[in-house]
Amino acid sequence: MPQGQTVSMSRWMLVLRRFRARHYVVLAALVFFTVFATMQAARAFGHARGFRAPPDQPVSEWMTIGHVSRAYRVPPNVLERALGLPEGQPDRRPLGAIARDSGRSFAEVQSAVTAAIEAHRPPRTPSSTAAPTPPPDAPGPPP
Amino acid sequence: MSDAVLELVSAYGAPALFLALVAGSMGIPLPGTLLLLGAGSLVSSEDLDLWEVLIFGTAGATIGDQVGYFLGRLGGARVMAWLTQLTHGENRVGRAQGAVERWGAGAVFITRWLIGPLGPWVNLSAGSLAYPWPRFLFWGVLGEAVWVVLYVSLGRLFADRVQVLADLVGSIGWALASLAIAGGLGWLLVHYIRELLHDRNTAHA
Numbered sequence: 214m215p216q217g218q219t220v221s222m223s224r225w226m227l228v229l230r231r232f233r234a235r236h237y238v239v240l241a242a243l244v245f246f247t248v249f250a251t252m253q254a255a256r257a258f259g260h261a262r263g264f265r266a267p268p269d270q271p272v273s274e275w276m277t278i279g280h281v282s283r284a285y286r287v288p289p290n291v292l293e294r295a296l297g298l299p300e301g302q303p304d305r306r307p308l309g310a311i312a313r314d315s316g317r318s319f320a321e322v323q324s325a326v327t328a329a330i331e332a333h334r335p336p337r338t339p340s341s342t343a344a345p346t347p348p349p350d351a352p353g354p355p356p
Numbered sequence: 357m358s359d360a361v362l363e364l365v366s367a368y369g370a371p372a373l374f375l376a377l378v379a380g381s382m383g384i385p386l387p388g389t390l391l392l393l394g395a396g397s398l399v400s401s402e403d404l405d406l407w408e409v410l411i412f413g414t415a416g417a418t419i420g421d422q423v424g425y426f427l428g429r430l431g432g433a434r435v436m437a438w439l440t441q442l443t444h445g446e447n448r449v450g451r452a453q454g455a456v457e458r459w460g461a462g463a464v465f466i467t468r469w470l471i472g473p474l475g476p477w478v479n480l481s482a483g484s485l486a487y488p489w490p491r492f493l494f495w496g497v498l499g500e501a502v503w504v505v506l507y508v509s510l511g512r513l514f515a516d517r518v519q520v521l522a523d524l525v526g527s528i529g530w531a532l533a534s535l536a537i538a539g540g541l542g543w544l545l546v547h548y549i550r551e552l553l554h555d556r557n558t559a560h561a
């Protein structure tokens with residue numbers, strides 16, 4: 214080991230030996246916050262990947278018919294019909310309030326709205342554009 | 357709880373947002389960023405009015421900041437006495453006050469919208485270290501206006517992915533806040549080590 218390095222090491226050992234409780238507290242807090250920052254950065258990375266995926270947030274109590282209509286690209290009258298509300302009359306109540314006012318559970322309202330969205334959406338096509346492969350027992354091409 | 361508060365904002369509009377942001381800026385754990393994103397998405401569906409959301413949102417967050425600042429100011433003398441005792445000397449507290457004077461504006465502005473989790477602590481510290489109130493108010497209003505406008509705009513743009521956006525922004529905010537605290541602690545540790553080395557050198561001399 215070079216002499217300079219030995220001197221430097223002993224210097225650090227001396228500093229560490231002189232550490233008091235408050236120094237160790239600061240060191241422990243530094244390690245804790247560095248680890249926490251790394252964990253949050255990793256979570257942010259995961260959320261960023263989720264953000265780029267097609268939107269699939271569940272229908273929530275705070276959403277209004279107008280919001281669901283715009284966010285899920287469904288005409289408002291489709292949602293009004295699904296909820297048994299008069300069509301063409303703007304209703305700005307959140308879905309949670311609509312459920313309470315109509316004496317239903319939110320789960321019922323949520324499933325009605327979700328079903329209406331699914332029914333109105335164009336069917337999802339597989340991402341692959343390759344020609345479909347015939348089933349193994351399908352007859353082969355004519356000779 | 358997030359959904360319940362968002363439902364209140366959805367049902368009662370900007371006044372509910374105002375109250376929630378007053379409480380959030382005082383340090384009560386409410387999802388302020390999610391509320392602004394949700395309010396933005398409700399603006400995009402014309403359920404809420406844009407200007408009402410911007411004005412009530414900025415006012416609510418700013419008033420919450422002032423409550424934190426004045427709480428710090430009222431309890432400041434006791435906090436200072438405790439800090440002086442804890443750090444063994446008035447010169448350290450004096451240095452902290454000097455640092456607040458020098459960096460306070462940037463800290464107040466940044467913690468309003470980018471490093472939100474530190475906001476309530478900066479309010480209390482600014483008050484207890486007697487940071488000039490007019491400057492605190494100016495940078496606070498500016499920072500809160502940036503926060504409200506930015507997140508309401510994001511909510512309008514990404515109405516179909518409010519929750520995942522709130523999670524993303526929340527994680528970035530906590531990562532930056534932790535990094536800022538770690539940076540401060542690192543600086544403090546370097547300072548301590550220099551002091552120890554200096555003590556050793558003077559002992560040798």
